[in-house]
Amino acid sequence: MPPAVSPSSISPSGLSPAHVKTNLLSGLTVALALVPEAIAFALVAHVSPLTGLYAAVLVSFITSAFGGRPGMISGAAGALAVVMVALVAQHGVQYLFAAVVLMGVLQMLFALARLGKFIRMVPHPVMLGFVNGLAIVIFVAQFEHFKVAGADGAAHWMVGARLWTMLGLVALTMALIYLTPRITKAVPATLMGIVVVALLVRLLGIDTKTVGDLGSIAGGLPAFHAPAVPFDLETLRIVFPYSLVLAGVGLIETLLTLTLIDEITDTRGQPNRESLAQGAANVVTGLFGGMGGCAMIGQSMINVGNGATGRLSGIAASLLLLSFILFGSSVIERIPLAALIGVMFVVCEKTFEWGTFRLFGKVPRADALVVVLVAGVTLAFNLATAVVVGVIVSALVFAWEHAKRIRATVSTDALGWKVYELEGTLFFASSAGFQALFSPRDDPQDVAIEFRGARVADHSAIQAIDGLAQRYRLLGKRLHLRHLSPDCRALLARADAMIEVSLADDPRYRVADDKLD
Numbered sequence: 001m002p003p004a005v006s007p008s009s010i011s012p013s014g015l016s017p018a019h020v021k022t023n024l025l026s027g028l029t030v031a032l033a034l035v036p037e038a039i040a041f042a043l044v045a046h047v048s049p050l051t052g053l054y055a056a057v058l059v060s061f062i063t064s065a066f067g068g069r070p071g072m073i074s075g076a077a078g079a080l081a082v083v084m085v086a087l088v089a090q091h092g093v094q095y096l097f098a099a100v101v102l103m104g105v106l107q108m109l110f111a112l113a114r115l116g117k118f119i120r121m122v123p124h125p126v127m128l129g130f131v132n133g134l135a136i137v138i139f140v141a142q143f144e145h146f147k148v149a150g151a152d153g154a155a156h157w158m159v160g161a162r163l164w165t166m167l168g169l170v171a172l173t174m175a176l177i178y179l180t181p182r183i184t185k186a187v188p189a190t191l192m193g194i195v196v197v198a199l200l201v202r203l204l205g206i207d208t209k210t211v212g213d214l215g216s217i218a219g220g221l222p223a224f225h226a227p228a229v230p231f232d233l234e235t236l237r238i239v240f241p242y243s244l245v246l247a248g249v250g251l252i253e254t255l256l257t258l259t260l261i262d263e264i265t266d267t268r269g270q271p272n273r274e275s276l277a278q279g280a281a282n283v284v285t286g287l288f289g290g291m292g293g294c295a296m297i298g299q300s301m302i303n304v305g306n307g308a309t310g311r312l313s314g315i316a317a318s319l320l321l322l323s324f325i326l327f328g329s330s331v332i333e334r335i336p337l338a339a340l341i342g343v344m345f346v347v348c349e350k351t352f353e354w355g356t357f358r359l360f361g362k363v364p365r366a367d368a369l370v371v372v373l374v375a376g377v378t379l380a381f382n383l384a385t386a387v388v389v390g391v392i393v394s395a396l397v398f399a400w401e402h403a404k405r406i407r408a409t410v411s412t413d414a415l416g417w418k419v420y421e422l423e424g425t426l427f428f429a430s431s432a433g434f435q436a437l438f439s440p441r442d443d444p445q446d447v448a449i450e451f452r453g454a455r456v457a458d459h460s461a462i463q464a465i466d467g468l469a470q471r472y473r474l475l476g477k478r479l480h481l482r483h484l485s486p487d488c489r490a491l492l493a494r495a496d497a498m499i500e501v502s503l504a505d506d507p508r509y510r511v512a513d514d515k516l517d
Helices: 017-044 049-066 078-091 093-112 116-121 124-146 160-183 189-204 233-265 271-287 297-305 311-326 337-351 365-380 383-403 431-436 459-474 486-491
Strands: 147-149 155-157 407-412 418-426 446-456 478-482
Touching: 017 049, 017 078, 017 124, 017 189, 017 297, 017 311, 017 337, 049 271, 049 311, 078 093, 078 233, 093 233, 093 271, 116 233, 116 271, 124 147, 124 233, 124 297, 124 337, 124 365, 124 383, 160 189, 160 337, 189 337, 233 271, 233 297, 233 383, 297 311, 297 337, 365 383, 418 431, 418 459, 431 459, 446 459, 446 486, 459 478, 459 486
Parallel strands: 418 446, 446 478
Antiparallel strands: 147 155, 407 418
């Protein structure tokens, strides 16, 4: 993970010359890095390169101008592209545009319902797995550029001089990025690496793959074009499942990236505002022939690493990318892919949380498992599945650990009653352990359960108390329940007569149960 950026460096006094220069130069670097990514992801989704480039322009501009996380870069993302493939293959690109519009509407509804705050509930091990998983995904994706088309039309790995040339240029780019800050900080190190390697290749006439080998980026302004699909229930049936998945994947990747940038910059973004801007961006993109998008962790790390955490950097990146399409395609297409691969390799190295390896043996094994699990599922499936799996596993581990903490201290009071002083949380996972604490057949005629140090959390807990009361009643024994909350008293059916009420001492908290509505 990149080093934290000091708050003073991200809060310039107005648009100072230094602030403008930093954001414009970083925007240029990001725009250059967006080109091969947008083209590659468009090809993955089986659409034209311009479809990916238009998405990068529109999504980046709208989210940068109106979103809730200045400095974060959005564009056509691989996590979305892999979901789009089946829809395009089965129904065509016009249904993709319709799905992107509906995706944006769903994301806007998510924002209007103010659900963005729930991203704060993602456990830290899941965040570590997300960061590491995406770093590995970005790293692995770069190796596709080391393939060339063979005589049979299939892609084959480079060999010989061409491979060594590519590797040498990648290594040179990375060396320039690491060494430039030691010499000067006037120019972003990533931009320096791209420019120097591009000039070297041009001057020496080195034969290597370029951006143009991926596809032409020449084009005009994106034009308004409503999706050419029937506006009926059958179309909705086709696109809605894809839109739902795309909206979920896009929001998860965006909000987790937002949280990561918050930590790096020691500032706080606005998840709901970002979700609303992303939804609006996708609606516009779908209506202008783009493939939709979300936050891109690689380009965002480049931008933040350059010290550009204002809106200007993302706006500049989108406008510069548009200028590449309109006027500079011949220049951009000659940029060697090796330079951009080198940039992304450095991004992966800085994004990966290397401290994760030091955690093993120092944190609970369950947390270490979640980190590895989320990273692995991200590689094998997709980000949304990985985060959901990580959150579920973390929740189950949390429930299991709390279930083991239900216990009781047993004593006998002056009246000869057996008193169980309960401690812990009584809920669905600890209900069985709660029942095992008692031995109704061996207990005396009067038994008291003291709930002062315990909390009754859900309907399963209420059922466990009711069931225990029934066991004592069938044996003709009296059970006394002390210090239950009003909600507990309202829900207990069989044990109602056994509850001792003390308005001054009884706790007040809510129980999760629909019967209280």
